[in-house]
Amino acid sequence: MKKIAQQNPIILILFILFIVSIGYLFYSAEKPTKASWWAIYFENPKDDSLNFRIENNTAENVFKYVVWQETEKIKTDQINCPSRENCLVKIENNFEAGKRVKVDVYLGEEEKEIYKSL
């Protein structure tokens, strides 16, 4: 190394700078994101199953949900889904065919909905 430093200092400088830069870029890419978001989705989008999942990337963990058949409220419940986890919520399908079933999920004041027509 000493020999390289004496004979080709430019190459050594470039080599060190490159390693540090690349290391920093890889570090930046892996740095945990501060972004806070959550999502809900049906486990099986194309069949009549109403089971859904919550992808929780927030610091909160209590999600309330309401299940509707058209305008009729069928079920209200809540689920504890820890931060950075994906949780399955099972909904039994006792609904009438041809009706739209909607699931409203609340985290604090934020609300999201998904729905299917059975």
Next chain:
Amino acid sequence: MFILQTIIFLALVTFVLFLPGYFLLRAIFSRIGNFSKLEEVIISFGLGLVAIDFIFFLFDFLKIKITVFSSVSGIAIFLLATAGIFFWNKKISGTKSESKEEPKTTKFSKQEMILLALLFLSIFFIKTVYLSGTIEPTSTDMGHHLYWAKEMADTGTLPRYEGMPDFIIGEHIVFGLFNIIGKVSFFGAFPVSLLYLFNLLSILTVFILTRRIFRNKKIAILSLFFLGLLFAVSSPQAKFVSGGVIGNILGNFLMPLALYFYIRAFEGIEKLKDGILRQAQDDKNKQKFLALAIFVTFGLFYTHHLTSFIFLFSLLGAIIIFLLFKAEEAKAILKNVWKLVFSWRVIATFILGLIFFFFIFTPNYASLSAVDTAVGEPVKSTRTGLSWANIFSMVGELRVILGILGALTLAWAWKKMTFARAVILGWTVMLFIMSMKPQWLFIDLPNSRVGNYLTYPLAILSAFLVFQVFFKKRVEKMKTIGELFFQASLAFILVALLLVGVYDSLASFKNQREDSQLSQVFDSSAYLAKTTTDDDLLLKDHNYITGDTWIKLFFMRGYRYPLSRSFFKRYEDPNNPREMCTLYMISNPASREAFDCYQETKTNLLMVNPLYDSSQFEKLNYFEKIYASQDIEVFYKNK
């Protein structure tokens, strides 16, 4: 974890890029002394990049599947073969140095070393900080390109691009190999890091090229200042890296490298009145340089057609300018060139390149229809030529002015004209004509893309001008008032340029922001890739969804999957009428046109940003909302 990833990346850079190039270089030039150590390192990466392409063209031709084992073996065999040639040559010719010129032109003084260290530190600092803020996989171009690299990694074969001429194999092989051999994720830091390496190499290549053109270290250092430090972030520098403009980045590395070898091959050709060279060894070396120039040129043609096109015109411009300036000696020069070109090393390399190009692996753009799109009378407003105002805003007023003054100064010293100097003039003049008056050359290319290339030769010419004015030792001790005034004006321009150049980089940092939408895009894409089949057709929006071109990497169901609602202006372009279904199906799904489009395309999944495009689907009972997050919603058409 990032330390391990960094080590894997550096090991891949060494094994896939550096070693093949270095071994090839030493196999050709077994004896030391033709290059400085810095030149050896930079050149090795370029030769490695091209060598890797050719190795895997052979794989494709021989129907060998590209796997970890086969790729490592292929590269290892290449290394062994070139090492064998090296030892064979060494045994025949000995190890003594071939040239004694190196120490004079490559050794830097202590002051120059400090200046270089500071310059490199600044360049790395600005670019790295900028890139660290844009490391997330969001760029449109990168998403498109990495689809093909992933296809190569998934299938173990070179992509055929579904017949599209816009993509060229040299842009993707190295990315595919990194994933195959090192298992590094396309969604991590490696694609940007690799492009960053090539961007740095392009700047360093200009550094060694400038030193060869002017045989002057100070001008080379100044070129680093103009190209590397000033406007370090703007296009075609770090912004092209983060934007995944792979072809341009690689082209900007390979083109100066090819020019470097042509300059080395034709160095001093104007001085020789009869016969190429006095010594057989010099003769052989020049043939080797020319062979390498042709090798890199083929590499360029396998990597980026626009840069190749510009390269051909630049070389042609250089030859014309050189012969014009050396009209009296033209006959002797052409005689020397003839002898150099018609040597077995050069001819063999050229024929081998042609065999690869036409029989082993032919790029898609090498078809008449693709050539037709680049040649002809330009009609579109974006192709009929840039104005000076356009050039100024693209490259920077002061850099253009300095560059033009540098070109005039260079041409003024016509008695000192060499092929190397003609190259820099030809490069600049042709780029100006191609971007401002394309009809003169009968070319039909997007002018702004061509104009971006001016940055490189103008940086070299600016460096030359500044050296002439401030650093050149003069015979006369006294300076005239005119000279002093010119120096003061130039100093003022330089300070202004420094401020503008650095401000430009700082301004770019302000625009960076963390965006959670990307995580939602990737989460919904992974969900759909898992729960749908090839029979389902997804249409996503390009206008309001971040990183949407990366969605296709989750599915790998063809380059055109998913369908995309493009930028709205594209549907209104009278010069380029296009299908309207992707617009109707999202913007107005209840319309008659959209109904027909759904029938025709069988589209049944839609990914949109709910802030702009959700209510139109919620009103229709045949759409089900199956995924919902803050920035992404997915609808399923159930009938």
